[in-house]
Amino acid sequence: MxxxxxxxxxxxxxxxxxxxxxxxxxxNITTLVQVVSDGDAALQYLNGEAPYSDRAxxxxxxxxxxxxxxxxxxxxxxxxxxxxxPQLRRLPVVALTSSREYTxxxxxxxxxxxxxxAKPPDFxxxxxxxxxxxxxxxxxxxxxxxxxx
Amino acid sequence: xxxxxxxxxxxxxxxxxIALPIVLLLLLSGISIWQTTRLLSALDWVDHTSRVxxxxxxxxxLLLDMETGFRGYLLTxxxxxxxxxxxANRLIEPRLEELKTLVSDNxxxxxxxxxxxxxxxRWEQQVxxxxxxxxxxxxxxxxxxxxxxxxMDQMRQQIAEFISTExxxxxxRSQTAQATTQxxxxxxxxxxxxxxxxxxxxxxxxxLWVSRVYKDALQTAQLRTQEAEQSAISLQRSxxxxxxxxxxxxxxxxxxLDRPLIGKALTKMRQVVKFQQAFVAIFDLEAETAQVLASNxxxxxLALPVGTRLTVxxxxxEQTMLxxxxxxxxxxxxxxxxxxxxxxxxxxxxxxxxxxxxxxxTLVGELNLASTEPAAFDEEAQEIAxxxxxxxxxxxxxxxxxxxxxxxxxxxxxxxxxxxxxxxETNQELEAFTYSVSHxxxxxxxxxxxxxxxxxxxxxxxxxxxxxxxxASIMEDAAQMNGLISDLLNYSRxxxxxxxxxxxxxAEVVEDALKQLxxxxxxxxxxxxxxxxxxxxxxxxxxxxxxxxxxxxxAIKFVExxxxxxxxxxxxxxxxxxxxxxxxxxxxxxxxxxxxHQERVFRVFERLHGAESYPGTGIGxxxxxxxxxxxxxQVGVESQLGRGSRFWIALPMAVPPSHNLTHDxxxxxxxx
Numbered sequence: 024m025x026x027x028x029x030x031x032x033x034x035x036x037x038x039x040x041x042x043x044x045x046x047x048x049x050x051n052i053t054t055l056v057q058v059v060s061d062g063d064a065a066l067q068y069l070n071g072e073a074p075y076s077d078r079a080x081x082x083x084x085x086x087x088x089x090x091x092x093x094x095x096x097x098x099x100x101x102x103x104x105x106x107x108x109p110q111l112r113r114l115p116v117v118a119l120t121s122s123r124e125y126t127x128x129x130x131x132x133x134x135x136x137x138x139x140x141a142k143p144p145d146f147x148x149x150x151x152x153x154x155x156x157x158x159x160x161x162x163x164x165x166x167x168x169x170x171x172x
Numbered sequence: 173x174x175x176x177x178x179x180x181x182x183x184x185x186x187x188x189x190i191a192l193p194i195v196l197l198l199l200l201s202g203i204s205i206w207q208t209t210r211l212l213s214a215l216d217w218v219d220h221t222s223r224v225x226x227x228x229x230x231x232x233x234l235l236l237d238m239e240t241g242f243r244g245y246l247l248t249x250x251x252x253x254x255x256x257x258x259x260a261n262r263l264i265e266p267r268l269e270e271l272k273t274l275v276s277d278n279x280x281x282x283x284x285x286x287x288x289x290x291x292x293x294r295w296e297q298q299v300x301x302x303x304x305x306x307x308x309x310x311x312x313x314x315x316x317x318x319x320x321x322x323x324m325d326q327m328r329q330q331i332a333e334f335i336s337t338e339x340x341x342x343x344x345r346s347q348t349a350q351a352t353t354q355x356x357x358x359x360x361x362x363x364x365x366x367x368x369x370x371x372x373x374x375x376x377x378x379x380l381w382v383s384r385v386y387k388d389a390l391q392t393a394q395l396r397t398q399e400a401e402q403s404a405i406s407l408q409r410s411x412x413x414x415x416x417x418x419x420x421x422x423x424x425x426x427x428x429l430d431r432p433l434i435g436k437a438l439t440k441m442r443q444v445v446k447f448q449q450a451f452v453a454i455f456d457l458e459a460e461t462a463q464v465l466a467s468n469x470x471x472x473x474l475a476l477p478v479g480t481r482l483t484v485x486x487x488x489x490e491q492t493m494l495x496x497x498x499x500x501x502x503x504x505x506x507x508x509x510x511x512x513x514x515x516x517x518x519x520x521x522x523x524x525x526x527x528x529x530x531x532x533x534t535l536v537g538e539l540n541l542a543s544t545e546p547a548a549f550d551e552e553a554q555e556i557a558x559x560x561x562x563x564x565x566x567x568x569x570x571x572x573x574x575x576x577x578x579x580x581x582x583x584x585x586x587x588x589x590x591x592x593x594x595x596x597e598t599n600q601e602l603e604a605f606t607y608s609v610s611h612x613x614x615x616x617x618x619x620x621x622x623x624x625x626x627x628x629x630x631x632x633x634x635x636x637x638x639x640x641x642x643x644a645s646i647m648e649d650a651a652q653m654n655g656l657i658s659d660l661l662n663y664s665r666x667x668x669x670x671x672x673x674x675x676x677x678x679a680e681v682v683e684d685a686l687k688q689l690x691x692x693x694x695x696x697x698x699x700x701x702x703x704x705x706x707x708x709x710x711x712x713x714x715x716x717x718x719x720x721x722x723x724x725x726x727a728i729k730f731v732e733x734x735x736x737x738x739x740x741x742x743x744x745x746x747x748x749x750x751x752x753x754x755x756x757x758x759x760x761x762x763x764x765x766x767x768x769h770q771e772r773v774f775r776v777f778e779r780l781h782g783a784e785s786y787p788g789t790g791i792g793x794x795x796x797x798x799x800x801x802x803x804x805x806q807v808g809v810e811s812q813l814g815r816g817s818r819f820w821i822a823l824p825m826a827v828p829p830s831h832n833l834t835h836d837x838x839x840x841x842x843x844x
Contacts, residue, residue, distance in 0.1 A: 042622040123661065145651070
């Protein structure tokens with residue numbers, strides 16, 4: 024397991040954050056998980072703005088785990104913004120949300136989401152999902168080049 | 173007709189004209205022949221008498237010859253002198269006989285001939301001895317001479333009498349022949365003249381008659397021609413009138429608005445009715461107001477331009493008068509005039525025709541025609557105006573109804589769109605509600621489950637069994653509630669999402685469903701027999717998988733705890749409405765459903781058993797039914813309490829994808 028990689032978790036519910044982090048631990052994933060609690064903060068982090076200007080502490084993530092229902096700026100808006108940034112538009116984004124509504128699912132895919140996962144009711148299933156995501160996006164997936172036109 | 177009737181008469185007359193001259197000519201010829209015969213017979217008689225006379229002369233000559241010869245012999249005594257006597261003696265008797273025959277028609281002459289013959293015989297009796305005596309040379313006594321002379325004289329006298337009688341007869345007969353000739357000529361002339369006159373008269377009569385007949389016929393024909401011309405003229409007129417009315421009708425049908433419609437109608441009407449100005453006013457009887465809707469002027473300015481507002485009282489002195497046709501033949505001599513007519517009179521109009529526009533006995537307006545000539549509108553013009561007024565009234569009413577209908581339609585449309593907006597709003601609220609249910613309601617549930625799980629895992633050892641059981645209960649109910657919310661969301665999603673039907677293999681669908689049910693199947697050790705080669709159907713794959721999963725899940729779940737679930741899955745083909753349907757059966761050996769409950773099990777939240785014995789949300793079969801409905805299929809059940817259930821779903825058989833997917837919304841017949 025590489026420690027060079029970072030995952031950015033955009034989640035406003037601290038309990039969910041706790042459970043996700045716990046699941047990561049339970050899945051024995053050592054990848055660094057950076058957490059921001061709203062859409063604006065996600066933009067600041069990805070843009071390298073304060074308080075996330077230090078790229079050594081806050082490196083660009085390998086992929087983003089994005090909740091949809093967020094304060095200030097919704098997950099969909101964050102995704103749309105990412106896809107408009109020349110530097111970031113290839114960044115893999117996985118939606119992790121409670122909604123299974125087709126309107127949400129289709130809209131996110133239309134905006135360019137790389138995966139859409141409904142939060143499972145069972146904790147063990149969450150562990151399975153995180154294991155899979157890690158395997159897919161970090162271990163096996165060829166990472167795109169960011170920042171190059 | 174008039175020419176045909178005398179045809180037989182004419183023929184009769186013609187026959188007569190030919191027959192009568194022929195008869196007359198025959199008569200003429202007959203009479204001529206008869207006359208000629210008469211004439212010929214008269215001439216014959218003359219000729220006959222001439223022959224008698226010549227015969228008589230000849231006889232007399234013979235007698236003279238005899239006497240002369242005899243005398244010569246007596247004187248000379250030579251035989252030579254006696255020769256004429258002997259010659260004549262041979263001829264005389266036959267001649268006398270012949271003469272007698274010739275005059276056989278006349279007894280007195282016959283008598284004379286007989287007397288003559290007798291005298292001759294007497295003379296001859298004396299001659300013969302005298303000759304004998306002369307031969308002997310004896311002398312003739314004078315008495316004998318005298319006696320013979322006496323007889324000869326007597327004979328001469330007799331012949332002379334005979335001849336004179338015959339001559340008398342001849343002259344008589346000549347006269348008769350002459351008279352006959354004259355009469356023949358005369359009668360012929362008379363007859364010819366008479367017949368000629370008759371014929372001339374007859375021919376004159378015939379010619380007169382024929383000429384009269386033809387004069388009559390000619391007159392009749394002339395009369396007919398005149399009539400035909402007149403009817404042609406009236407036909408033309410009525411055709412023109414009809415055409416104009418038709419044009420008006422068309423204009424009425426074509427135009428949607430009142431004003432151009434009436435304007436066109438008035439223009440068209442001018443082709444058949446002569447007027448200088450026309451206008452149509454509509455009345456509002458309740459408000460007692462009137463408005464000029466359309467006008468048409470041929471000369472000068474309009475007396476009442478379009479849009480002029482008046483009162484109903486301006487049109488007639490009494491409102492009841494408005495209901496009838498009013499015709500003022502001469503405005504200048506009219507005594508009392510309503511204001512409208514006064515205005516028309518001021519503009520120089522002399523006659524005015526006002527026709528009411530009525531719809532169902534209700535006065536809606538008036539058509540007014542005005543002319544600068546007095547009594548300009550004859551009966552035909554009035555009729556046309558009346559017809560046009562009727563059409564206009566209908567058109568006005570139609571326009572009114574159309575407007576009313578349009579208003580109603582607009583109102584209805586407004587209501588529909590309002591209601592639609594309301595419904596959309598409600599729908600959006602509903603969607604927002606489902607969204608928050610799916611997101612907000614499940615989020616705490618998930619954390620409850622997650623934290624309970626964490627509690628059990630992280631602190632489980634510090635708790636006794638009771639505490640751990642509590643946590644297990646919390647997790648169980650959280651999972652139960654999550655299932656309920658999931659089912660509800662699935663159900664609501666089925667009603668809202670769009671479904672497209674694709675050919676779907678039932679075998680794969682069943683396989684997927686069984687995969688999802690692996691845990692339950694293993695838990696209950698369920699025996700599931702799936703028929704080989706399940707066919708394809710037209711369906712929405714995920715919806716069908718969910719329905720089949722629910723059905724098989726129920727078949728496993730609703731079985732007595734002591735019984736091993738045994739499930740048979742197979743399909744059959746049916747026909748309905750000319751289409752091929754697939755009916756798939758899921759037959760179990762479960763607890764069964766009483767017939768009275770078989771309809772209820774498909775409703776939302778309908779549960780037949782307590783959560784203790786058979787846990788569930790009560791939505792599973794509702795999802796099945798909703799899903800099948802959305803796919804144009806049907807679901808049903810046959811069951812007896814305690815004898816298992818036979819659930820079936822029916823869907824149209826799969827068609828190649830190239831076909832249009834217009835599925836028949838009517839489900840197949842559920843009866844067997």
